[in-house]
Every structure is written in C-alpha cells, then in structure tokens.
Amino acid sequence: MTETTILVAYGLLVLLTILLQVLGSLQTLSMGYLMSARDEPREVGRMTARINRALTNSITAMALFAPAILLLVVQDKTTPTTLLVAQLFLVARIIYLPVYALGVPAIRTLAWLVGFAATAVLYLLAL
Amino acid sequence: MSTELTVLTLAALLQVVQFLLYAVPANREIGPGYTTSPRDRPPSRPMSDQTARLGRAFDNHFQGLILFTIAVGVIEMSGQNSAFTGLCAWIYLAARVAYIPAYAKGLRPGRSAIWCAGFLATTLMLLAALV
Numbered sequence: 393m394t395e396t397t398i399l400v401a402y403g404l405l406v407l408l409t410i411l412l413q414v415l416g417s418l419q420t421l422s423m424g425y426l427m428s429a430r431d432e433p434r435e436v437g438r439m440t441a442r443i444n445r446a447l448t449n450s451i452t453a454m455a456l457f458a459p460a461i462l463l464l465v466v467q468d469k470t471t472p473t474t475l476l477v478a479q480l481f482l483v484a485r486i487i488y489l490p491v492y493a494l495g496v497p498a499i500r501t502l503a504w505l506v507g508f509a510a511t512a513v514l515y516l517l518a519l
Numbered sequence: 520m521s522t523e524l525t526v527l528t529l530a531a532l533l534q535v536v537q538f539l540l541y542a543v544p545a546n547r548e549i550g551p552g553y554t555t556s557p558r559d560r561p562p563s564r565p566m567s568d569q570t571a572r573l574g575r576a577f578d579n580h581f582q583g584l585i586l587f588t589i590a591v592g593v594i595e596m597s598g599q600n601s602a603f604t605g606l607c608a609w610i611y612l613a614a615r616v617a618y619i620p621a622y623a624k625g626l627r628p629g630r631s632a633i634w635c636a637g638f639l640a641t642t643l644m645l646l647a648a649l650v
Contacts, residue, residue: 403589429625
C-alpha cells in the first residue's frame, strides 16, 4: 500500500458518500423531483441532511489532502511516516461518515480533528 | 502531455467557463451592488430559474472536478495510463459539457443520466488505478 492507494481509497469513499446522499434523498423526495432542475428547494430527512453536510466537509478535506499527497509523491518525499499519517487520515474519515450520519457528537469532532491534523502534518513533511 | 492531463486541463478551463456562464447573468439580474457587497442578507431581487440552475451546475462541477483530479493525478503518478483511462477521461469531459445545457433547460431525466456518466467514468478511473 502506498500514499497513492490511500488517495484512491479516499476518492472512492467520497463517491460512496455521494451515492448515499442520492439514496437518502430518495427516502423523502421523488425520483421525478431529483431528476428535475430542482428550482424550488425541498427538505430532506435528518440523516440525509447530515450526509449532505458530511459530503461538503469531505470535499473540503479532499481539496486539502489530495495536494499534500501529490506534493509528497512528486518530490519523492514519501516515507513510512507519511504512509502512516495518510492511513490515519483515511481511518479518521471512514469513521467520520457513519458517526455524522448517526449524530454521535464528540467522536465526530474528534475524527474530524484527527483528519485535519494528519493533513497538516503531511504538508509539514512535504516541505 | 498525456490524454488524461490534457482532458484535466480542459476540465479546469470548463469550470472557468461555467463561472462566467453563471456570474455574468447573476450580476445582470441581482445587480453588482449586491454581488460586490458582503452579502449579509439574501438579494432583494431573485435571480431567474435558469441562472440559478447554472449556479447549481457550477457547484456540482466542483465536486466532480476534485474527484476527477484525484483520478488523473493517481493515474499519472503511478504511470497507469491506458487507452481505457484516456477514454474514461474524455467521457467525463463530454458528460460535464453536456450537463450544462441539460441543467439550464431542465432536461429530465437527461441531466441525471449525463451526471451518472461522469460519475461512472470517474469511478472506473479510480478503480483502474487499483488493478
């Protein structure tokens, strides 16, 4: 396993989140509305709204994580430490999604914090 | 430059075009007085349905683009470029171009089908990086 594999796995996790968002929206919204241009906003269920927020957060995290990995690989600065930190990021983000969907308060914040800190460390190691 | 990198550059430029397609009519409709303000309150004049659709299409492409960027970046870094990944890249770009008029016109289910094509192309590229 390399940092690149972790990045691929995270990309697939975000794609899965998007799929869950679509499936969750179908619980309260009709397929007809989803396929329309959605000119009037409509409410989704509580868990789907959480998945929406988790997705927005995951996209932000990805926009920061992906360049860090690219910087490490392009500069040939990958080490066992960077791999471990990248793995830590992935695990934290995997935990983040169900914990947000289920509304577990402190653990979600903790998982977010671990992912955030791991990204910051990767940038420091890329310097 | 590889096919995938060329398409990635074009996709990023498409986002610049999408920004203009949204920002120009939005400024005309809600006024630069509002758009240049800190936007503490919602605009007093609503924007048209079509402009709001172009705005949502623009937002949606940010999500698509960052996933596609990862797919291309990983393929390039690991040197796994193939005719298949090149084809996926072109399908992604074609879908994202077609998505804009499909959203603006409110095509149903065309817009969703086109979105699915781009989503699938990205997924297949990411999976291709793993095998």
